[in-house]
Amino acid sequence: MHQNGYIFHFQQAAKAAYLTLRKELTDMNILIFGPNGSGKGTQGAVVQKKYGVPHIETGVIFRVNIKNGTELGQKAKGFIDRGELVPDAITVPMILNRLREADCKNGWLLDGFPRNLAQAEALGKALQDAGMKLDYVIEIVLDREIAKKRIMGRRLCATDNNHPNNIFIDAIKPAEKEGKPVCRVCGCDKLTARADDQDEAAIDKRHGIYYDTKTGTLAAANYFRTRVKILEVDGTPGVKEVSQALLAKLA
Numbered sequence: 609m610h611q612n613g614y615i616f617h618f619q620q621a622a623k624a625a626y627l628t629l630r631k632e633l634t635d636m637n638i639l640i641f642g643p644n645g646s647g648k649g650t651q652g653a654v655v656q657k658k659y660g661v662p663h664i665e666t667g668v669i670f671r672v673n674i675k676n677g678t679e680l681g682q683k684a685k686g687f688i689d690r691g692e693l694v695p696d697a698i699t700v701p702m703i704l705n706r707l708r709e710a711d712c713k714n715g716w717l718l719d720g721f722p723r724n725l726a727q728a729e730a731l732g733k734a735l736q737d738a739g740m741k742l743d744y745v746i747e748i749v750l751d752r753e754i755a756k757k758r759i760m761g762r763r764l765c766a767t768d769n770n771h772p773n774n775i776f777i778d779a780i781k782p783a784e785k786e787g788k789p790v791c792r793v794c795g796c797d798k799l800t801a802r803a804d805d806q807d808e809a810a811i812d813k814r815h816g817i818y819y820d821t822k823t824g825t826l827a828a829a830n831y832f833r834t835r836v837k838i839l840e841v842d843g844t845p846g847v848k849e850v851s852q853a854l855l856a857k858l859a
């Protein structure tokens with residue numbers, strides 16, 4: 609073979625190896641579970657970054673639809689406002705159709721679905737029918753009382769949304785200036801609580817669904833426990849420690 613032919617051959621082989629490796633790296637189907645207040649959204653973003661797969665968040669899809677006034681949004685709004693699940697007849701086809709979109713061909717990270725046993729069974733069947741595997745099921749484990757305190761103690765800094773303050777978490781407790789709480793990062797005195805973070809009844813309802821091991825979200829996680837090893841991560845420490853523990857388990 610001519611020398612150029614060798615080079616061409618080598619280049620083709622390298623390209624094929626690279627594509628195989630890339631597929632191995634990105635072809636990841638992942639579920640992430642965690643109660644409201646566990647930092648699941650933040651940790652989901654870390655996992656998304658590691659694998660470069662689309663981060664599909666059921667709650668975000670609903671909120672975008674509500675904001676845009678779509679038919680789906682109008683149907684979902686009342687349930688969401690009451691802290692109830694949107695009916696499976698709406699949610700299940702919405703998510704299964706989303707997983708069939710082109711950007712999910714090389715993997716996906718599903719966050720906020722399944723939320724009950726019926727959704728887990730529907731997803732399990734859809735994956736089986738499509739011949740698709742699940743690579744990881746992640747569970748951020750957090751005590752119910754701690755999760756509730758985290759939500760109710762959250763304070764938003766008016767200067768920057770990314771300045772974490774929580775009156776119940778020592779590590780990120782607001783600072784004090786002249787007897788008034790101020791942002792621990794920038795010192796501004798405009799700290800507010802999100803109205804939905806203070807709705808104790810809605811929080812209890814959401815947690816009631818999450819921690820229900822018979823038909824709720826933990827039942828959905830357990831449904832997959834028999835099929836895939838669940839990676840459990842303790843959600844009690846700070847965001848960075850949880851991310852590190854999670855990434856170490858995914859490595």
Ligand code: AMP
Nearest residue numbers: 666667687688692693694699720721723
């Ligand atoms: P989240 O942002 O994940 O807390 O979701 C906000 C709200 O959207 C929930 O309280 C539910 O009302 C609704 N929702 C999110 N995911 C689901 C799901 N898998 N099934 C039904 N409703 C859901």
